[in-house]
Amino acid sequence: MIFLTYLMCALLLISASLVIISKNPFHSVLFLVASFLSASMLLFLFENEFLALFFLIIYLGAIAILFLFVVMMLDIKYRELQMSRLYFPVGVLIGATVLIEVYGAFLKVFSKNTNLCFKEHNSYINWYDNLDALPDVYVFGQIFYTQYVLQILIAGLILYLAVIAVAFLTVKTSFHRGMVKEQSVSRQLSRKNVL
Amino acid sequence: MLYSIIIILLKILSITIPMLLAVAYFTVAERKIMGAVQRRRGPNVVGFIGLLQALADGLKLFVKETTFPSNSNLTVFLLAPILSFLLSVIGWAVIPFSHTAVLADINLSILYIFAISSLNVYGLILAGWASNSKYAFLGALRSAAQMISYEISIGFIVLSIAACVGSLNLSKIVLAQKEIWLLVPLFPLFIMFYISMLAETNRHPFDLPEAEAELVSGYNVEYSAMTFALFFLAEYSNMLLMSALSATLFFGGWLPPLSIFPFTVVPGSVWFSLKVGVGAVFFILTRATLPRYRYDQLMHLGWKCFLPFAIGYLMFTVGILISFNWLPN
Numbered sequence: 001m002i003f004l005t006y007l008m009c010a011l012l013l014i015s016a017s018l019v020i021i022s023k024n025p026f027h028s029v030l031f032l033v034a035s036f037l038s039a040s041m042l043l044f045l046f047e048n049e050f051l052a053l054f055f056l057i058i059y060l061g062a063i064a065i066l067f068l069f070v071v072m073m074l075d076i077k078y079r080e081l082q083m084s085r086l087y088f089p090v091g092v093l094i095g096a097t098v099l100i101e102v103y104g105a106f107l108k109v110f111s112k113n114t115n116l117c118f119k120e121h122n123s124y125i126n127w128y129d130n131l132d133a134l135p136d137v138y139v140f141g142q143i144f145y146t147q148y149v150l151q152i153l154i155a156g157l158i159l160y161l162a163v164i165a166v167a168f169l170t171v172k173t174s175f176h177r178g179m180v181k182e183q184s185v186s187r188q189l190s191r192k193n194v195l
Numbered sequence: 196m197l198y199s200i201i202i203i204l205l206k207i208l209s210i211t212i213p214m215l216l217a218v219a220y221f222t223v224a225e226r227k228i229m230g231a232v233q234r235r236r237g238p239n240v241v242g243f244i245g246l247l248q249a250l251a252d253g254l255k256l257f258v259k260e261t262t263f264p265s266n267s268n269l270t271v272f273l274l275a276p277i278l279s280f281l282l283s284v285i286g287w288a289v290i291p292f293s294h295t296a297v298l299a300d301i302n303l304s305i306l307y308i309f310a311i312s313s314l315n316v317y318g319l320i321l322a323g324w325a326s327n328s329k330y331a332f333l334g335a336l337r338s339a340a341q342m343i344s345y346e347i348s349i350g351f352i353v354l355s356i357a358a359c360v361g362s363l364n365l366s367k368i369v370l371a372q373k374e375i376w377l378l379v380p381l382f383p384l385f386i387m388f389y390i391s392m393l394a395e396t397n398r399h400p401f402d403l404p405e406a407e408a409e410l411v412s413g414y415n416v417e418y419s420a421m422t423f424a425l426f427f428l429a430e431y432s433n434m435l436l437m438s439a440l441s442a443t444l445f446f447g448g449w450l451p452p453l454s455i456f457p458f459t460v461v462p463g464s465v466w467f468s469l470k471v472g473v474g475a476v477f478f479i480l481t482r483a484t485l486p487r488y489r490y491d492q493l494m495h496l497g498w499k500c501f502l503p504f505a506i507g508y509l510m511f512t513v514g515i516l517i518s519f520n521w522l523p524n
Contacts, residue, residue: 026324030271033317053306061313061346065339068320072336135302137363185495 005045011038025071033064050136206298210287218431219249225479232483256427259420264326267417271325276418276425279318283429286311286436291366293449293463304365305353308440309346312395316342318429319404319414326417334413337490338397338404344497345394351505352384352391355512356444361523369448371523376447384508385445387501389477392437394497396430399482403490438474439467446470 015034022028036059043052144152223238223246230237238245263269289304291297301307316339323335357363359381360371371377378385394401405413415426442448448470449463488496516522 030321049301049303050306053303053310056310057306057313061310061316062343065316065320065343069336069339072320072324072332137303183491185492 001045005042008038008042008045011035012042026068029064029067029071032067033060036060036064048136050140210298211284214284214287214432214435215428217435218428219253221431221435221475222252222427223249224475225482228476228479229483232480253424256420256424261420261422264328264417266327268325268327271321272417273422275318275322275325276422276429278321279315279429280425280432282311282315282318283432283436286433287439289365290436290439290443291369291448292467296464297366300364300366303363305357305363305368308436309350309353312342312433313346315433318426322418322426323414326414328417330410330412331414331416334404334410334416337410338414341394341397341401341403341493341497344494345391345501348387348497348501348505349391349395351502351509352388353444355381355384355505355509358509358513358516359523365443365448369443369450372447372450373454376445376450376452378445378447381445381508381512384505385441387505388441388445389474391497391501392441392474393478393481394493396433396437396478398434398478400485400488401493402487403493406487434478435471435475438471438478441474442467442470446473 012035015031015038018031019028019035022031036055040052040055040060043049043055226248227237227245238248241247241251263272286308288298289301289307291300319338319342320335323331323333323338326332356368356377359377360368362368362371368377393399397404404410405415410416415423418426449467451458451461451463451466
């Protein structure tokens, strides 16, 4: 179990770094997919199946495919890996700052877990895990719709805004008229249209 | 430990091997039924009334030479068929064949099937890109766009079912249909599911990814012999999987049509197979009868008809369930 967790973490790190190292943009997107997959496997190992499956459906099924689409359609040729003198130190600086910040945050959140070595050295049955039979969908529902109702509503509003923005881009306004080609299927198929 | 691993392997084999046999005979059935529709004989030479045709086809594909396009990306080119075949097989893990015959009775089985079918797109995209051919590329783009758009409407249809049943577990969905199959209260959704199923598996009349007249054969032009056979198996296995899913969601899975004497004697797996057969015959008959859709019509149907209607029907269903206090649990 612990070995698998470390394996998945290693896979995640390797594929994430290969995303920026690999020269072919298509390969980088494939490594992005691999890193999403290993992140989802990590969630499975943490027994958080609902989130893991949603990670698969949304990130792999929608977002990564859109990335693949764009990369395939844009026809980008092999890009040279260039270490510009300006980019490299700035990148290292930003990366190091983020790393230190994240490390501090993680130290605060995941304080020393006594349960971990407890599990390894004792042959006790962990009754807490065995009795915890509530499916995680129920747990999500109970927490999201009681304690974090406001946050859920705000997130929903933000998503709604995104939907409206996308709809606005496609709907013909007076500004767009004449610039957008209009298609009417019934007119296209009717007999009068044929000359 | 070793014992349980052997048991699990045997369970997996006992699902996979009959599934592959079913796929093989599905192809024979397709050719036979299409022959009957078009008033010809279909395959009737190999074996008794052509029943060994599937094995002969498999043997032919097995002994042919596998060619690799010289400018292709070989790793991805070989990965793509393996990936799509693997994904089409592991979807069967959560399908309940009868009361007890299910490999993994997990709580989120529908989400699992959903995740698998959304990963299915990768096989096609990778195949199209790695072949380094215009036709394969166009076919892959088409099929990916088509599968993504119809997945969304299938998702909303499944959400309505989950709201009626109160669970995402396929066995519980079947057990909830003891009184009445979900086909009756959710009839419009059933029709939409069947049509989306055709588009999701890239079948006629939505087989634009492999429109022979325009794109030769779509994403798998460059594939030959076993690599092609893997794609072929994956496609037909996906069709059977979708039929099984529709049987579970709308036709009450292993349950008999009426729970009275003559029907209850027949074992549940037989009823389940019959219901899967309905889906399979539907796939074949639509292929034999309907002409191909144009691509913009396909997108119009998916995004402007099915998606709004599925969302509207979800709201309608939940509204009725809440107002009559019929929500499960």
